[in-house]
């Protein structure tokens with residue numbers, strides 16, 4: 283700064299010119315940039331537009347779903363073993379909007395990591411242990427129904443849980459028998475275990491159906507129950523290392539730098555049972571041994587930030603260096619997500635609401651009458667709307683959810699992306715592009731084509747940014763701009779009625795735009811539709 287002001291305007295100018303020249307000297311032309319120079323302190327690039335057109339279109343045609351993903355940019359970031367833990371609902375409790383966010387964000391991160399060549403393990407750390415099973419075990423015979431359980435497992439288990447819970451507040455006998463059931467479970471009583479297993483199995487089956495609607499899946503459902511014994515082993519290990527301190531608040535680990543308990547974590551209750559954090563330590567240690575991962579990513583709402591900080595610290599204190607490879611991706615709260623029936627209790631309610639609202643919006647359009655399965659299409663569009671609305675901002679920010687805004691067909695929404703994708707797809711019915719090597723460049727010299735191609739060229743850079751800080755908003759913004767560019771091109775470039783050479787070239791261009799748009803949507807967890 284000093285030298286700039288000392289040098290005055292002229293000094294500043296020549297400095298900048300010098301720097302521009304230095305920079306330009308380091309840059310090399312490539313297949314698209316035919317000349318690099320400087321003008322008044324700026325670096326200038328001369329683009330060979332025809333070459334740009336040819337290269338980008340050939341590259342996309344050649345790479346297909348791998349376009350932008352197999353570049354050198356990612357060589358350091360790929361070929362690693364990545365664990366992504368997400369969704370993780372609690373059986374018999376509400377599957378709230380936070381679990382929905384965790385599911386779609388975790389799915390995006392897993393898709394992204396996989397797309398650039400990592401081996402990804404998707405884990406659902408189910409809340410499948412704890413007092414809720416004691417209550418269900420004690421009260422299912424009085425409040426539950428086998429038929430209802432089969433017809434609607436998640437809803438029914440939740441209903442029974444709420445009823446037993448309320449009854450237990452008034453009736454100490456029920457409370458005691460719930461505690462007794464949990465003790466039997468913990469002690470491995472076969473009858474208690476088989477009931478628990480039944481509740482768990484049917485819940486997982488149900489979750490899997492919902493995940494499928496959302497385009498998400500898991501490789502492993504090892505939840506908290508899996509780690510109840512392993513937590514005891516961890517406690518023994520901590521004990522043998524002299525890390526446990528008995529206090530009146532239970533048994534704790536000192537996490538403070540000074541060793542004065544100014545920060546600590548309770549890892550064992552006075553009755554010897556483990557806590558949420560203890561099971562998380564056991565799970566992390568087990569995953570280190572089982573998978574020997576290069577990175578592990580936990581996706582939960584930001585209220586658990588402290589929990590994960592403590593977890594990673596405990597792992598470090600235990601001498602587990604893999605703690606440095608663990609990362610928590612926090613997200614903010616969603617306000618105002620209601621359905622017409624009221625507050626959202628189950629994820630299914632949100633998906634059903636998205637589908638029915640979308641079906642209603644589609645009813646007005648002529649083309650939707652010709653769809654084979656309007657309800658399925660409405661669901662895919664509705665989910666795209668949810669995802670785009672959710673991914674637009676910084677993940678850690680809270681946001682207010684608004685159905686009307688999310689489901690608008692124009693503007694920056696998932697509906698708009700689906701609409702653009704379907705529109706580009708319908709063009710392909712006009713004529714099937716021929717040999718991709720050969721097309722008439724002269725029909726692709728419009729500024730709107732060049733702008734779109736330059737945008738397509740940036741796809742890898744956007745993926746790189748997403749990978750750097752695991753935020754989907756870069757890709758969302760990118761795809762929305764691509765959508766707008768594609769719509770301008772669609773309005774400007776004639777296909778029907780132009781010469782067969784021109785039509786062929788333009789269809790090829792649109793096909794490539796559709797490909798990249800579809801690829802990006804899939805990464806976000808959206809299933810692109812071809813008709814709507």
Ligand code: ARG
Nearest residue numbers: 370371372407408409562582
């Ligand atoms: N089941 C927990 C909840 O609903 C989320 C679990 C997050 N993962 C973890 N490893 N603690 O809040």
